[in-house]
Amino acid sequence: DGGITQSPKYLFRKEGQNVTLSCEQNLNHDAMYWYRQDPGQGLRLIYYSQIVNDFQKGDIAEGYSVSREKKESFPLTVTSAQKNPTAFYLCASTSGTGNYYEQYFGPGTRLTVT
Amino acid sequence: GQQVMQIPQYQHVQEGEDFTTYCNSSTTLSNIQWYKQRPGGHPVFLIQLVKSGEVKKQKRLTFQFGEAKKNSSLHITATQTTDVGTYFCAGPRSGGGADGLTFGKGTHLIIQP
Numbered sequence A: 001d002g003g004i005t006q007s008p009k010y011l012f013r014k015e016g017q018n019v020t021l022s023c024e025q026n027l028n029h030d031a032m033y034w035y036r037q038d039p040g041q042g043l044r045l046i047y048y049s050q051i052v053n054d055f056q057k058g059d060i061a062e063g064y065s066v067s068r069e070k071k072e073s074f075p076l077t078v079t080s081a082q083k084n085p086t087a088f089y090l091c092a093s094t095s096g097t098g099n100y101y102e103q104y105f106g107p108g109t110r111l112t113v114t
Numbered sequence B: 001g002q003q004v005m006q007i008p009q010y011q012h013v014q015e016g017e018d019f020t021t022y023c024n025s026s027t028t029l030s031n032i033q034w035y036k037q038r039p040g041g042h043p044v045f046l047i048q049l050v051k052s053g054e055v056k057k058q059k060r061l062t063f064q065f066g067e068a069k070k071n072s073s074l075h076i077t078a079t080q081t082t083d084v085g086t087y088f089c090a091g092p093r094s095g096g097g098a099d100g101l102t103f104g105k106g107t108h109l110i111i112q113p
Helices: none
Strands: A004-007 A010-013 A019-025 A031-037 A043-051 A054-057 A064-066 A076-078 A087-094 A109-113 B004-007 B010-014 B019-025 B032-037 B044-049 B055-058 B061-065 B071-076 B085-092 B101-103 B107-112
Touching: A004 A087, A010 A019, A019 A031, A019 A087, A019 A109, A043 A064, A043 B101, A076 A087, B004 B085, B010 B019, B019 B085, B019 B107, B032 B071, B044 B055, B044 B061, B071 B085
Parallel strands: A010 A109, B010 B107
Antiparallel strands: A004 A019, A019 A076, A031 A043, A031 A087, A043 A054, A064 A076, A087 A109, B004 B019, B019 B071, B032 B044, B032 B085, B055 B061, B061 B071, B085 B101, B085 B107
């Protein structure tokens, strides 16, 4: 089956630790995205990558880092500099062209930092 | 920056009643997308509207894009328990959407049987 996988589903970390969230897709999509969702809120864009070895900051990039060494993979690191890291993290990809960029989302990782 | 606002935040309906959520952007959009997120799940793409005044239907769901391409609505006729979830509208941050989307905060649909 084609799709996006994120692991783990739940992640617990102590404050001050960096943590890396995995995102893999086998849809052959060029563009990938990381969003953050807080309870009762919409999704906010953290980082995105339109092509391998290139990525751009989204609206809330502070305290996060990413890499895009392979087309299939777009891991997100939540660093200790992120002030409020506890959230639901969603990875997405799209094969969009022109004016059509529907996003396919993975199942998400719920990160809790205490 | 661009803002996308949705109302209402919560909507309680009896099963069988209609439901509508409204979306308003601070800027003109090249397109608008709608997503549904079931409780505990991830957003799933429903539809994209591109043309001014466009109306699209999917069974009991009707989507509209305003003439000025700054607002949109989703209407569900005769709600069913399977419609429970949060409905989000989203507009492209720039261009068609390659740079990602700006989402509204969503409308939570709660259905009482």
